[in-house]
Amino acid sequence: MRDDALDIPSYEDMLAAHDRIRPHIRCTPVRVSDYLNDLTGASLFFKCENFQEPGAFKVRGAANAVFGLNDEQARRGVATHSSGNHASCLSYAAMRRGIPCNVVMPHTAPQAKKDTVRRYGGQITECEPSTTSREATFAQVQAATGGDFVHPYNDPRVIAGQGTCSREFIEQTDGLDSVVAPIGGGGMVSGCCLTLSTLAPETQIIAAEPEQADDAYRSFKAGHIIADDAPKTVADGLLVPLKERTWHFVSRHVTDILTASEQEIIDAMKLAWKHLRIVVEPSSAVPLATVLKNPDRFAGKRVGIIITGGNVDLDRLPWLGSA
Amino acid sequence: MRDDALDIPSYEDMLAAHDRIRPHIRCTPVRVSDYLNDLTGASLFFKCENFQEPGAFKVRGAANAVFGLNDEQARRGVATHSSGNHASCLSYAAMRRGIPCNVVMPHTAPQAKKDTVRRYGGQITECEPSTTSREATFAQVQAATGGDFVHPYNDPRVIAGQGTCSREFIEQTDGLDSVVAPIGGGGMVSGCCLTLSTLAPETQIIAAEPEQADDAYRSFKAGHIIADDAPKTVADGLLVPLKERTWHFVSRHVTDILTASEQEIIDAMKLAWKHLRIVVEPSSAVPLATVLKNPDRFAGKRVGIIITGGNVDLDRLPWLGSA
Structure with missing residues (x-):
């Protein structure tokens, strides 16, 4: 059902988007790691959007x-x-x-x-x-x-497009207890809400955010959009605030927003590189950081983590103290 | 046909190995990159053995x-x-x-x-x-x-096991003009020879070796095994010499051995991290380095590259001058 005032995309818009974009995107693979499963007590599935040709779900x-x-x-x-x-x-x-x-x-x-x-x-x-x-x-x-x-996230066409990722993810994993995705402006999280609220309404949608750019967390608690002026975090894809269309989805369908510190994000990033052997940008490590930080919440569950991108300056890695 | 004197594994041994090990290994995905295809003029397919749980085809x-x-x-x-x-x-x-x-x-x-x-x-x-x-x-x-x-490579069970990789690769890609794999002791290359000489005899098998540890190249040219005492290369998985069982396969089925310099290996490694967004160890970058170095040989061809492993010290990356 389309919300005409805001031009909110519908589930059918997402399906149409998927048909439209399929020749131009990759159905990215899902990675698992016994090591990370043992570490968290959960069954983790990582959707590798860093494997899109330009390196990001966007x-x-x-x-x-x-x-x-x-x-x-x-x-x-x-x-x-x-x-x-x-x-x-x-x-x-x-x-x-x-x-x-x-x-x-x-x-x-x-x-x-x-x-x-x-x-x-x-x-x-x-x-x-x-x-x-x-x-x-x-x-x-x-x-x-x-x-x-084409706004980076506050655009119904963009949200419908991002929603195709969680559709693939649910099909590839035969269902998940929760999906954890990083939140900046909320484009990917809104896409998850759009798709999962129809396709897998029992799947929890958890947003993960840097403590140092936690405007979505504070918005979620306050019940209205709070925008920060110039947050600083290593997760440089997550600096922007929610807008009305992403707030529409976040406020209705997100179960919770969890945050992680800069050091926790960097540690999770390095852990993903080491054990998944994929190149993950700092923003994409925030979900794993929050899962590691909240073991009781995820233990025993099937948890999908969206690796949103892998565009990193390989000459300046944050754990080498040169970033 | 088994060679009794050397206990050389057969194609049937490889098939039996595949049935035996399937529950314990991953059928690793194949990555492609439009960027690397444009750069080389070839259609490159990367078999991601770095995604095995312990991080290597072995x-x-x-x-x-x-x-x-x-x-x-x-x-x-x-x-x-x-x-x-x-x-x-x-x-x-x-x-x-x-x-x-x-x-x-x-x-x-x-x-x-x-x-x-x-x-x-x-x-x-x-x-x-x-x-x-x-x-x-x-x-x-x-x-x-x-x-x-269990010898690291000069063991018929080991060679038969390694041969399962190129079986998956051929099935995943619907055929390849050539497969390029790094060569140290020759376990993976022998597995490719074992499998492809029966399954895809038209597929060329190219071995890729560091210039600074080119004992397989010199063996191939000389027609007998030459072993170096203590070669030094950033590709630390490729320091060991051929032995009689791997020489059996290399001398019969390998089309050519190509070499790359240390800097070419490091450049190819960084290129793979940047454009495939996977963590690749230096040894696994040698095939891409040789493809970049010999464009005329590979342009217009379907080229399979085996990414043999992804175990890297993330605190000491060779392009950062700290290795």
Whole structure:
């Protein structure tokens, strides 16, 4: 049932998104580790979205937006502001459709992120690292290009796309007691809510957040959106606040939000690299950190953890003290 | 057809091994990367043996040896000398059967390797880091325990077990023009020869070796085994020489042996971490290094690369200059 005021995506929108994006994404594998199971007393399943070609789940929502455009809009392309995985995933999806993608990024963004966007054909317009500059610059770019604005998470097409991940996950695991996903703006968590509330309503949805950027946790407790100004955490994919569409899902369907400290996140990241032997970015380690921190809650359960991305600066690993 | 003089395993031995070990190993997934395909002009398929529970393909041969023992021999357990993945994989297989595993390791072996063997219940006897001390210590241990000696590669049960990897690989990819695997003692390469010479005789078998430990390359050119005394390379899984059973396969079925420099190996390792987002040990990066170095040879081909293992000291990464 669509919520018309907010344009909230429906389960059918998620199914349509899956059909639309299937040629452009990977059905990512699920990893297990006897070692991590013994350590936690739980049966852990890790959905490896870091294995998407551009290295993050965000290709799902981006591809749904890009391939859902009509031909006329597609000619003008898409546009967004992001200094993270959404920018490269949107560029990647646009490249696959052969349409323009304009991205506004702060000039302070890491060179590696800019390089990835450009590798996928994205056009970067740099701004100052402030909200004012970003919004003004984005308005200019959008006016000049007519590109369709694809918000990193507060967009019904994006949420419907992200929802395809937990659909695969439930099918691959034959059911889970809970799914734990990191929460920043809430795009992936909203996608889980959208899909699981229909497909597996008995599965708990747990969001995992850095203590040092716990605005979703505080929003959840307060019952309304609280946005922080400039949180600082190693989990650099989780800096942004909830918006009205993701709040819609989080406030209705999330069972709980758990938090972890910076050191707990770094320890969990290293543990995942060592025992799953996959490259996981700090944001993606927050769920494992919260599971390790709350053993009584997860022991004996079938727990799905979404590894949201694997884009890391390999020259600056947080446990080596150089990050 | 079994070669009785050398006790060479047959294709049927490999099939029997697969049935025997299936409950104890993972059918590891195959990763692809559009980026690496564009870079090489080839269609590359990476078989992720680093995703075996103990982190290396060697669990296949070890499990075949352990689970093929009769009950009487099993009570006395198994024994080996190794400071690498074979020691932990044999301990792991023995733990799963609930039998003793004795491992002779030089006292200079990294603490992390000793910890892994002990975690899987392996009993370590330390020796001096010399062949004389290792052989004398091993003879004592074997006399005292009666453990069945499972050589890291020059054992027909081990070679038959390793052969199950390329069987899965061919089935998962619907055929390959060539398979490239690293070569040290030649266990994995011999397994590929055993399996592919029957299952996919048109598939070329290419071995990849560090320039600084190129004894297999020189053996291949000379037509007889050449063993180096103490080669030094970052690819620390590839230091050992061919033996008669692996030479049997290498000399008959390998198409070519290609080599890569230390820097080429490290660059390929970092590239695999970045674009496949998997943790790959240096030895496992040698095949990708040789493919990058010989583009004309592989362009336009379907090339299978065996990622043999992912056990790495995450505090000492070779590209950070701390290894």
